[in-house]
Amino acid sequence: MPLVAIQPSYGNPIARRHWRDTLDQEVPFGSEEYAATLSGEQRDALLRIHPTESARFWGATSVQDKNMARLRMGDVVLFTGQNLVRGIGEVGLTFRNAEFADAMWTPDPDKGSWRNVYSLLSFRHTEIPYSEIWDLPSFNAGDNFMGLRVLEGDKADEILQGLGIGTVTEARRKLARDAEVANAIATGTRVVPVEGVHTSTAAYRRDEREIQVLRAEALLVNEYKATLTGVEVTRLRTPSGITDLHVTGPDGTEVIEAKSSGDHIHVRAALAQLLDYAPHSPLPADRLSALFPVRPAAKDITLLHRYGIDCLYRLTPHTFERIVAPDEARMYMRKIWAGVGIS
Incomplete structure (x- = not known):
């Protein structure tokens, strides 16, 4: 790291x-x-x-x-x-x-x-x-x-x-890892453990020189955060990473994960991260929500709802719409979110 x-x-x-x-x-x-x-x-x-x-x-x-x-x-x-x-x-x-x-x-x-x-x-x-x-x-x-x-x-x-x-450097490391695994599989050799993959010392091309700083999600979170009143809003560090928002108020505890796009791959990523973060909430999560800059496709909203997760999206500047997951799905999933009965 x-x-x-x-x-x-x-x-x-x-x-x-x-x-x-x-x-x-x-x-x-x-x-x-x-x-x-x-x-x-x-x-x-x-x-x-x-x-x-x-x-x-x-x-x-x-x-x-x-x-x-x-x-x-x-x-x-x-x-x-x-x-x-x-x-x-x-x-x-x-x-x-x-x-x-x-x-x-x-x-x-x-x-x-x-x-x-x-x-x-x-x-x-x-x-x-x-x-x-x-x-x-x-x-x-x-x-x-x-x-x-x-x-x-x-x-x-x-x-x-x-x-x-x-x-x-990290992007290069990932590419090097991908290339090593692909080569090992293609040649029928053993896959090298990840610690054995070293960063390339080759020259850096000029078009590689801009470090990535992804701001869309941070700006989306800040805009949504400004709409919240009467609640405690923090970020929670878990063994799985840092939540975008951890909200505690009269309606309980909510974990929110934001994504810069509403397309399918980002919906899947939000779903996985929320399920990973939820068991680590100090208070059992009453609601998990995925936050997007636009409304995802109907099939992706259905995917979130299948796991009891709400869909939040930016309707207009400073205005957000919540598509609530069915109560029965949320109630069924809450024990799973909390890791109850899972060793």
Whole structure:
């Protein structure tokens, strides 16, 4: 699982100048100005993953040596400032080189060179409010993410799931896994365990460089959440993942899963996730609901209703319609949702 670094990067004039120079644009590290500052090993490693001889870069001073030593290719960085996640990047090559760093950024008068350097395999500008992170189970409202913070384990996973982040490295890993399994089956050989599949170190194509940040579901959830009154609305972390919404009120407890499309594959995914999350609700779920931006096809609504799951969809801006599952289906399924009698 990738680590996630939360990197303040826009809160003062110096940081904004660094942003303009090495995030808003790529640095031509193959040019004479920069190439002379790189060791042969560093230049070769950069060329392997950035064959165009240019890349975006960020860095940190020696104060962050320990944190920076933890980052590896494929880890994720949230670049923050002024109450927003302003950009999301995927770590490429990490290395320590004060001369190269000083060619890009003027050393800090107190802390010195930004010598802990990393390139970015992919980068995307965003405007995600901190409140979307605060809504996640392991984070606190009002946290302004001062100072570099490196997250691992559940906290890192919450960020990746909660903000809908998918890395180029992870996509490549999945493709590599698919290719290995297909080849093993075709040749009649043993399938290699998943831990035996290693990420390719081949050059990244330019069209691979934008990290995926899926915003449709988050925006849909926020719009629906704004329509709720008189209830407690949270996100619940379960062993199976993070719910989009966990609602508790006078009518009981409801688990809601949102999808960016109402087509069949998304309906099936919502169904599977709801059934996976439901047994982990602190209070037995009284209702499971799948939330979509449009009304799904009749056959897909019937599929949800078969398992006692309501269908919620966006009718007009800020207005949602609920198609309620039959009471008998819901009552029958509630024991199954709760895992009652299932060992």
